[in-house]
Amino acid sequence: ACFRPVLSYYCGYDIFHNAPRLKKMYVTSMQRTTVKETISKPEEYIIGFKSKVPKSHVTWSLAPGYVLFVNKYSPFSDRPRLACALKNIDLPMLEIDLKQLPPWFRWFNQRETVPTLLTPQGTYVHESQLIVHYLDDGFPEHGPALLPKDADGSYHVRFVESNVDYFMDAMYSFIKDPKNMNAKEEFDWGAGELEKLLAEHQFGEGPFFGGATMNAADVSLVPMLVHLKACTPELTEGQDLLANYKLLAAAAEAGLTSEAGKKVFLSLSEYSSIYKTFLRPSS
Structure with a gap:
């Protein structure tokens, strides 16, 4: 109960990683009333051991608060950043250079991916859209x-999110190889499905899935559209991939120019430059 949150928060170390039986014993004991009454909250243990941690430690000054590890060029990092901007959540964010990954970041995420959310309890949330949902649930006052809290609305948003995943995979496959006609067909199918879903105006006339304002479906999609907008037509063999999808193009533009978007997104030229460096190094 003590060292689990402390070691996790400061070192990214899971004491139960190679001890499943010990974890089972811990989980069982935590159900006992006598145990619940005698242990402190994870945040209190993290604070209690703060004096043992060097002040130079990357999370020392932030303990025991939230820490969001991001990269400003990553559309996946844009998702929780956009969620924070929309909900007016002020989270400490640490920029991670993915080209020269800090050695200490591996402590917090062995997969070496962003975004990653460290919670005040010393737990970690991975995957961009899961972090978005976590923040939405964790900050209801914002x-x-x-x-949406109703079943139908929640289902619709999650259904759109699943379509965004398909669209995103096809989008990056085609950007990497614009001559791949199979990837182009997959892209057109995915974009067409999202265009039809936008046209349903489930939560209002638009330009977003959420109507006049963005919801979780838009948070999932808009960063991808912005990055696509930066790549097309220059990196897609002269093809404007949004030309036939007016609603998607409108959502991308509205997201870019929104107040939340202005806080999150870089210029299209900056994104384009990064993609050229990675995908077309000789051009």
Whole structure:
């Protein structure tokens, strides 16, 4: 109960990683009333051991608060950053250079990916859209809600998110190889499905899935559209991939020019430059 949150928060170390039986014993004991009454909260243990941690430690000054590890060029990092901007959540964010990954980052995420959210309890949330949902649930007093609370609305948003995943995979496959006609067909199918879903105006006339304001479906999609907008047509063999999808193009533009978007997104030229460096190094 003590060292689990402390070691996790400061070192990214899971004491139960190679001790499943010990974890089972811990989980069982935590159900006992006598144990619940005698242990402290994880945050209190993290604070209690703060004096043992060097002040130079990357999370020392932030303990025991939230820490969001991001990269400003990553559309996946843009998702929780956009969620924070929409909900007016002020989270400490640490920029991670993915080209020269800090050695200490591996302590917090062995997969070496961003975004990663460290919580005040010393737990970690991975995967961009899961972090978005976590923030929406964890900060209900901050508005607006990104995920509808009714079953039908929640299903619709999650269904759109699953379509975004398909669209995203096809998008990057085609950007990497614009001559791949199979990738182009997959892209057109995915974009067409999202265009039809936008046209349903489930939560209002638009330009977003959430109507006049973004919801979790938009948080999932808009960063991808912005990055696509930066790549097309220059990196897609002269093809404007959004030309036939007016609603998607409108959502991308509205996201870029929104107040939340202005806080999150870089210029299209900056994104384009990064993609050229990685995908077309000789051009």
